[in-house]
Amino acid sequence: xxxxxxxxxxxxxxxxxxxxxxxxxxxxxxxxxxxxxxxxxxxxxxxxxxxxxxxxxxxxxxxxxxxxxxxxxxxxxxxxxxxxxxxxxxxxxxxxxxxxxxxxxxxxxxxxxxxxxxxxxxxxxxxxxxxxxxxxxxxxxxxxxxxxxxxxxxxxxxxxxxxxxxxxxxxxxxxxxxxxxxxxxxxxxxxxxxxxxxxxxxxxxxxxxxxxxxxxxxxxxxxxxxxxxxxxxxxxxxxxxxxxxxxxxxxxxxxxxxxxxxxxxxxxxxxxxxxxxxxxxxxxxxxxxxxxxxxxxxxxxxxxxxxxxxxxxxxxxxxxxxxxxxxxxxxxxxxxxxxxxxxxxxxxxxxxxxxxxxxxx
Numbered sequence: 001x002x003x004x005x006x007x008x009x010x011x012x013x014x015x016x017x018x019x020x021x022x023x024x025x026x027x028x029x030x031x032x033x034x035x036x037x038x039x040x041x042x043x044x045x046x047x048x049x050x051x052x053x054x055x056x057x058x059x060x061x062x063x064x065x066x067x068x069x070x071x072x073x074x075x076x077x078x079x080x081x082x083x084x085x086x087x088x089x090x091x092x093x094x095x096x097x098x099x100x101x102x103x104x105x106x107x108x109x110x111x112x113x114x115x116x117x118x119x120x121x122x123x124x125x126x127x128x129x130x131x132x133x134x135x136x137x138x139x140x141x142x143x144x145x146x147x148x149x150x151x152x153x154x155x156x157x158x159x160x161x162x163x164x165x166x167x168x169x170x171x172x173x174x175x176x177x178x179x180x181x182x183x184x185x186x187x188x189x190x191x192x193x194x195x196x197x198x199x200x201x202x203x204x205x206x207x208x209x210x211x212x213x214x215x216x217x218x219x220x221x222x223x224x225x226x227x228x229x230x231x232x233x234x235x236x237x238x239x240x241x242x243x244x245x246x247x248x249x250x251x252x253x254x255x256x257x258x259x260x261x262x263x264x265x266x267x268x269x270x271x272x273x274x275x276x277x278x279x280x281x282x283x284x285x286x287x288x289x290x291x292x293x294x295x296x297x298x299x300x301x302x303x304x305x306x307x308x309x310x311x312x313x314x315x316x317x318x319x320x321x322x323x324x325x326x327x328x329x330x331x332x333x334x335x336x337x338x339x340x341x342x343x344x345x346x347x348x349x350x351x352x353x354x355x356x357x358x359x360x361x
Contacts, residue, residue, distance in 0.1 A: 004031060004313075005316070005317075005320065005322070006030065006031060006032065006033055007031065007032050007033070007070055007312060007313055007315070007316025007317075008032075008033050008034075008035050008067070008069045008070050008316075009021070009032070009033075009034060009035065009069050009070060009071055009072060009073055009096070009312065009315075009316070010034070010035045010036050010037070010038070010063045010064070010069045010071075010072040010073070011034060011036075011037045011038070011072070011073045011075055012037075012038040012060060012063075012072060012073070012074050012075065012076055012084050012088075013037075013038070013039075013074065013075035013076040013084075014037055014038075014039045014044055014045075014048050014056075015075065015076075015077075017075045017098055018037065018073070018075040020305070020308055021034070021073055021075070021308070021312065022034060022037075022048075022052045022054065023305075024305070024308065024309050024312060025054075026052065027299060027301070028296065028299060028309065031296075031309075031313065032309070032312060032313075034052070034054045035054075035055075035063070035066065035067040035068075035069040036054060036055045036056060036057055036063045036066055036067065037052075037054055037055075037056045037057070037063075038056070038057050038058070038059065038060055038062075038063050039056050039057075039058070040058070041058075042058070044056075045057070045058070060072075060084070060087050060088065060091070061091075064091060064093065068093075069093075070094065070315075070316045070319040070320055071093065071094035071095060071096050071122075071315055071316065071319040072088050072093055072094070072095055072096070073095075073096045073097075073098070073124070073312075074088070074095060074096070074097045074098060075098045076098075078100065078102070078103040079103055081097055081098065081100075081101060081102060081103075082101065082102045082107055082110065082111045085097050085101065085111065085115060085121060086111070086114055086115060088120075089114075089115040089118050089120050089121065092120070093120070094120050094121075094122070094315070094318070094319040095120055095121045095122065096122050096123070096124050096311075096312070096315045097121060097122070097123050097124065097329075097332075098123075098124050099123055099124060099125050099159055099160070099332060099335075099336075100123075100159050100332060100335070100336040100339075101121070101123055101329060101332050101333065101336070102333075102336070104340065105337065105340055108333045108336060108337065108357075108359075109357065109358065111329075111333075112329065112330075112333060112357070112358055112359045113358065115329070116329060116330065116358070116359055121328070121329040122315050122318065122325055122326055122327055122328060122329065123327050123328070123329060123331070123332035124308070124311055124312075124315075124327070125159070125160070125163050125311070125327045125331070125332055125335065126304070126307035126308050126310065126311045127156065127160050127163050127164050127307065128163060128164060128167045129306075129307040129310040129311055129314075130303050130304065130306070130307040131267075131281055131284060131292055131294065131303050131306060131307070132249070132265070132267075132284070132303065133164060133237075134292050134307075135265050135284040135286070135291045135292040136168065136237065136239065136246060136265070137167060137168060138291040138292060139246065139251065139265075139286060139291060140168055140170075140239060140241070140246070142291075144241075144244065144246075144251065144253055144286075145239060145240070145241025145242070145243060145244040145245065145246060145251070145253055146241040146242030146243030146244060146253070147241055147242040147243075148168060148169050148170060148217070148239055148240070148241045149169075149216075149217055149218070149240050149241055149242060150169075150217065150218040150219070150220070150238075150239075150240045151164070151165045151168045151169055151218075151219050151220070151237070151238065151239050151240075152219075152220040152222070152236075152237070152238040152240075153165060153219070153220070153221060153222065153236075153237050153238075154222035154223065154224075154227070154233075154234075154235060154236050154237075155223075155227070155235040155236070155237060156223070156227075156228065156235075157223045157227070157228075158223075158336075158339035158342065158343075159332070159335040159336045159338075159339040160335075161221050161223065161339075162212070162219070162221075162334075162335040162336075162338045162339050163331070163332075163335045164237070165212065165219035165221070166219075166331075166334070166335065166338075168239050169214065169217045169219065171214050171217060172334075172360065173330070173334050173356060173357070173359065173360025173361075174214060174215065174356065174360070175215070175353060175354055175355060175356055176212050176213060176214050176215075176338060176341070176353070176354050177212075177213040177351055177352070177353045177354075178210060178211070178212050178213075178338060178341040178342055178344075178345050178351065178352045178353075178354065179210065179211050179213075179345055179351045179352075180208060180209065180210035180211075180221075180341075180342045180343075180345035180346045181208070181209055181210075181345075181346065181349075182206050182207065182208045182209075182346050183206065183207050183209070184204050184205065184206050184207075185204070185205065185207065186202035186203065186204060186205075187202055187203060187205045187224065187230070187232065187233075188200045188201065188202050188203070188232055189202075189203045189205060189225075189226055189230055190230075190231070190232075191229045191230060191231060192226060192229050193229065205224055205225040205226070206224070206225050207222070207223065207224040207225075208221065208222070208223050208224075208342065208346065209221065209222055210342045210345065212338060212342075221342065236248055241253075244260075249264050249265040249266075250262065250263075250264055250265075251263050251264065251265070251286070263286060263287050264286075265284055265285070265286050265291070266284065266285050266286070267281060267283075267284050268281070268282040268283050268284070268285070269281055269282070270282060271300075278298070278300060279300050280294070280297060280298060280299070280300050281294045281297075281303070281306070282294060282297060294306060295309075295310055295313070296309055296310075311326050311327065314326035329359065330359035330360065333357065333359045334357075334359065334360060337354055337357060338354060341354050
């Protein structure tokens, strides 16, 4: 069996997002180790140490002096992310910043001007690494649908959705025209991060629809408030190409001029019914060929946790010069640029055309 290097990372921030990474290190200690967490107060630090068994520090300098990690994860509120990122880059430390890397366009431009040329900043945008999406991306890149021409997504919000649209279309940093509107309608909303509310009374929730014209390729964005959690709103993803179409896990395409065929992406998910292998995703196949393998087989993790673990592992390999950059700052800046244009179009009622920014030149 080939051994895999352990990835060592520090964390700045101790909120709920930081706990995603702490949980990974606890679940897969042979793959991940947390060198320390920076918290604002000693009392919060004591709580983190008690809960997770990792040392905590009040400053980044103390974290780095204790043990030099492969990289540091910045998991703090949006307005603080750019400053924490700048501090780490100034110290020559590779960074994996949470999404988005800055709250607004001015912040993106300023952050890029300060650290873009360093090559030290990656962003924890994991959606293209989620097993289902990774399998769909593999089919698109293999040319199963021909040339991808449009992506329709109703699943996650703003920059995450834009990342999926751009990735599946193969779009870079070119200009885009964004047209968006929001519609309010009643919808029961019984589940949130706080849990089941016990209330099924319909609430007035907003749905955003946006088209993103990349000049010959198009994205359609559809998101309802709290769609991540609301069990009454399903998720769907459509990729259309010059020779076929993918709808969630179903693919229709031409194999010759008069023969359209239908195939499916199939998960090998163990632990269901009388399968005694344990609850786990093994792989995803298409027409008898494996197009995605779970890099953490045996962990029993959810798809989202698999994706987060994957980008952390990739960031570790990148920081050690053992692999490519997992999601460079320029890509995350472009995702958020377009998501900001969606919000601006809703506010103004007018189309918004994005410019080619410094990170795309």
